[in-house]
Amino acid sequence: MSSAQCNKSAITLKGSSEIVCEYLDFGINSILFQRGIYPPESFKTAENYGLTILMSQDKEIKEFLSVTLSQLKDWLTQKVVNKVALIITNVASLEVMERWDFNIEYDGDQSQGDKQVSDKPLKQIRNEIRDVLKQVASSVAYLPLLDCLCSFDIQIYTKDDVNLPQEWAETEAANIKNAQCVKMRSFSTNIHKVNTMVTYKNED
Template identity: 70%
Template sequence: MTSAAVKSRSAITVRGSAEIVCDYLNFGINSILFQRGLYPPETFKAVENYGLSILMSEDNKIKDFLSTTLDQLKEWLVKRTVNKIALVITNVRTLEIMERWDFKVEYEGDATEGESQISEKPLKQIKKEIRDVLKQIASSVAYLPLLDCLCSFDIQIYTTNDVELPKEWSEAEPANIKNAQSVKMRSFSTNIHKMETVVTYKNDD
């Protein structure tokens, strides 16, 4: 086997990188829904990934919603038309926004290469970086205020202006929080997409 063949096999494509980002978001969002107590703990099941045990929702509505959203996101990440994904947690009764998780996307490397862009960064290293972020998400309950009201969640995707929205999507107002405080988590990078995670929450102290 030639070294070129080995090299191409370990390289990550733009689409592969978008998949890594969406996998992280799927596990990260599920972890947040569990940690923040949005749904009963018995509706979650532990799944092993990234060397961690992550609690994933078994509710079909949530699974379908995330699957549809992340499939669309994947296409936009490949085309470099997304700059942020926000998970917005809202008080169902008052409609006040209690918490917002921002997943900010930066694009690395040469944009002119388009979908032919390749990353040589080892998958093992990327997964370790993702594991570190997921650990931070899990430990965030230690400082985030208790959500002692019935809450719902939504996902907002911030795209460039030239994106044509699918018909089931709608324009949304930015989710601003009063008396906001933010905590920045670690970032991870595939050398094609870099993702930074920030949680902003309502601080009534």
């Protein structure tokens, strides 16, 4: 009986991948809102992690994130992702203004392969995610104003031998001139660990 209860509360590799993708969905939407990439009226409030988070209602953005995160979930389950980057670019000059890096590490006993599980309480993980998202929301206090029309893209850094879907393309790393970095808190499911940081153009 106790064994069955233990297994029931365990987080699987697939479950951990879903937790990471949910964090990225809310995190990316929060950044798009906080950084004013799209009009505030195109966002709607959602409750998660004990926070009120603004989520885009734009059909194209929702579809783009859904397809991207669905593919990412598969790659996280295969443990072939090193980093996810949200790139914010000046539409007119194509200059990269800001890059949000979500660095992925793999925790726990890797020898278990796809049978790996974590017994870390979900409440603890969600509290850790909440603390990161609070930092993301407060970042507007020190990040420079984006006073130009901007667009965003997502880059996923994988191992070299990954087969890319047809609609995906290899791309160059998005580097920023006069870069300044701020590292935020991390969270871990004890299977995946995510370190979040923002790199922005220092105007000084």
